[in-house]
Amino acid sequence: MFLLTDDELRAVYDASPDGCLVVGSDGTIRGANRRIGDLFGWPPAELVGQPIEVLVPEALRGAHEGHRSTFTDDPHTRPMGVGLDLRARRKDGSTFPAEISLSPWRAGESPLRIVCTVRDVTEQRRLRTFSVGALRATEEERQRISRELHDDIAQRLATLVLKVRRLADEADSMARKALGETVRRDVIDTSDAVRLMARALRPPELEEVGLALAIQAHARRVREATGFDVVTELEAVGEALDETGMLAVYRIVQEALSNAKRHSGTDRAVVRLASAGGRVVAEVEDSGKGFIVPEVGGADGLGIIGMQERAEMIGGSLELDSAPGRGTRVRIVVPS
Template identity: 25%
Template sequence: MPESTSDDPFRLVVESAPNGIIVADRSGRIVMVNQSAEKMFGYDRSEFLELSIEDLVPENIRGKHAGHRETFHKSPEPRQMGAGRDLRAKRKDGSEFPVEIGLTPLQSGNDTKILSSIVDITERKQNEEQLRQYAAELEAGNLELRRQSDLLRNVHDAVILVNGDGIVCEWNAGATRVFEMDTAEAIGKSLQEICPHPHQHPFFDRFVPALEKQASIEAVIACDLRSGTKLFLRTHVSKMDTSEGVGYVICASDITELKRLEHEILNVSENEQRRIGQDLHDDLCSQLSGIACITKMLEDSLKPDRKTEAELIARVTEMLADAVQKARQIAKGLVPAALETHGFSGALQELAAHFREVFGVNCVAEIKTENALDGIEQNAAVQLFRIAQEACTNSAKHSDADLIKISAGVEDGWVTLCVSDDGKGMPEDFSSTGMGLLTMRRRAEIIGAEFEIDAFPGEGATVRCRLFVPDS
């Protein structure tokens, strides 16, 4: 993937990204960067193209990085930012800094390159350290009011203190910037007034119940401001005891621009998958079918006098027929054409039939309110379909299930998609950071949907995704 022209849509998306974007090939050689990466690392573009990705890694871990890169190429799947890793990068001047890195494989034929989306999180780490100190002093009961006010004013992200009823008690300058509301107006308002939701607010629906079982919770939520602006916020909520009772500290980072970039990259990836799938179906399958016809004719001509050779040619014909069938199945998975021809409900029915045919597992689809489902906006339908596809693949490959059930419907504005199986389930302490699970969770976040997994040993597993669509 050489540096593209200025009118290339992919180049325009990469160049406009606020994050540093670096694309490298399998050997680690850098083949594309954007202006943000140049500013972040101190190299100009021509210098970058002479480097490998290992040149941007601190020397003490550089030796291991090549092995990690090769392992990722063997099973390339998107890795979202902040996926359980503390990472550091190295600038041209030798200084090191903390980063979050999201990885997206870019497939073009047999060639796979890796797009790295890099964020310098130096300021965030400093803020987190300040917040940790703040929490420790609160717990010890030694925090002075002046220090509390100074800290809240200086933290760049939104930091909000609310009481048990979700009423704002403290509000910093970061919150004013994010929510477009000054301190005097925000104090005393409820979270529902500040960040309206058309249904139950996630603070009460998800965060408060979770904090009864754990010290803190982190999640991405969508938020519609009173101005009509839609925000995506990465929120960290912790419970604390105050002199007036139970309270909650909310730290929120505005990641709307990051979500827009993820959406653009996902669209580019989806279009590339469609192109490859169509090429497989229209070109490769046609050529293989043509070769199979020729070998069949050769087999018939050899039968009378050269039986042994005819039997060998017959085996080649059978292998070609199998290859055509497999190529068509791959193309069908890459291009969810049923979404356009039969709508979301029809696509789920076809997905169930595909898994019955390919994996030999009893896969059924139970669809309710088909008309409402087929009216879902196209991008949301594509992401929900991909979640169902990934969940079915996990069940078919890993659960030893006899039955996989896909269910979908709309009720009170909520679109609910469930994929369940009767397989071996998962251990109680299973990690939700596997690449397949992370990919599904990331797709749900992009469209502002809720995502959860219920799984226990020997009791099967259920993947559930809920999306609020008021017009459904």
Template identity: 35%
Template sequence: MNEQETSKLTQILEQYYEKTSEMIVFLNSKGQVINMNQAARRVISEDNQSSLTHAICSRCEGYSNEFAIQSCRECFLESTTIGNSSFQVYMQTNSGKVEPFTATYQTISQEDDVKVYTLQNVSPQIERQQKLHQQTMMQKTISAQENERKRISRELHDGVVQELLNVSVELRLLKYQDNIENLKTQSQHIERLMSKLIDDTRNLSLELRPSSLDDLGLNAAFKSYFKQLEKNFGFIVHYHNDSDDIRFNNEIETVVYRIVQEAVFNALKYGQVDSVDVHMSCESNFIEVEVADQGVGFVLGSEPKGSGLGIYGMQERAEIVGGTFNIESKVGKGTNIKLTVPIA
């Protein structure tokens, strides 16, 4: 490349450096800002150029790693080796707005120990991802709601309505009875039908929203639900609670109850077992619940059985309250589900 071509290329690079939306900051061996382009001045102000730590850390809002927001754990600034990999950070711009960036930090001159820190705003990409996620979640939620409505409709039609029709028929026949003994027998039969109808209605109500959850909390709601499972299906839940009857935020109680309800019922429907273990504890600032069975298990990532949100729904519910949801399953050895929810 001749001198004229070199000069032309230098001009092009200088124009790119000043006009690109990518934020570029050059640093010396002491971490001091040597130079930065116009785009970088949106994030790092003129009075924040004394050192990299001051310039970057004063504006960093976290997510430089996968552990936690506002966390300095394994920050790239503390790394002994500087690679070429990119990572995501949230930086506060001079306008006061916190925006997401894809960042890189690498050495470009070993001899002079010059490093470059670059930022690329990824707000549009994240917004698109969030919208896509919301649309996907909305579709799954609507599908789950429709499936649940179909199930409730079938329960009402095949159970409650049929039993009401039986009662209606028996009552019509009752008025034609002249024999007192037959009248007593038929009355007792109607009483049994009504008793079953009340039980079925109560069970359906319990599935929709147990009153004990609102009135007494998680421990009482679990005991009531597990008792109903044993009564209706002969399914045994070995329930252990290491904490007192502590009340939590209504949203937290609902999330924990629904996830455990789904996990236990999945074991009943698909695990091919007649019992399951549920262990709940409250330590420090977390609720931990484990649901374990010794059933047939399944391959993680395979097409789930049944309808509704299933595993995806349990994960989404956990995320709503800042919790974590983990599932381990092996074919022939059973399934273990662990839910951890912060209560602080």
């Protein structure tokens, strides 16, 4: 029979991509591999001899001791991914979401040992949150389009049908001519409304003239429609972004401008776009009333979560800088 030497077993132990702990039935850590050091910020040798609860958030330590006692009374394998919402504590006091498997182990007559395998699932949780957010955004967009079609386009078409029927039944030539002109104008207005909906779904300027001029065109429409002054300082970014990247940046700028117009309490915002150092940077800044960022960081009243998700979708990041009385700046940084 081929057996691994102690050194070979230790090398296998340390080569694991997951953190591995060996814990005694009394909760004392008996061994830790290198990955545990990476995850928790503890040198593995310093963990040996300490209670396992040093790796548990302080608020949960009392409950954990009870769970540990129950487990050692009835040791059994508990695989990862069993639906538990677990958090682990680093040496510096910070925590992270974790999946943890437990495997009881006893060699001959030796005392019970528990092998704990720990995996940091921060990225998986982030991706899951992003996926849920993307699905939510898609559904909200569908609902918005459905409402616009029903409340606007469908009503326009229903009115047109009635007018066309009246036109067919109208005997007086002058009345027919006047009604025909009304129908013609209604058809043009409905066509314009459909065109605006299509533009909102995907601005044609993005493909025709690029991101900078598309943002400039949107700024002009905002000024003309609302009187809100949008100053643009835009550089052509060429082929630094693909179509998906351009659309994401455009939507974030669009949302940030909408927030500035509705919530800033001022009548002016500045939009900047530049490409340098392998990055495309877009900013929307106003000098309005501002807000305390933590108060909205966990909510989506200003579309912040949606903007963050769009930025992350293309490998970028969103920075939000604001404070009461000194305005707001939304900054999008995307690798080109």
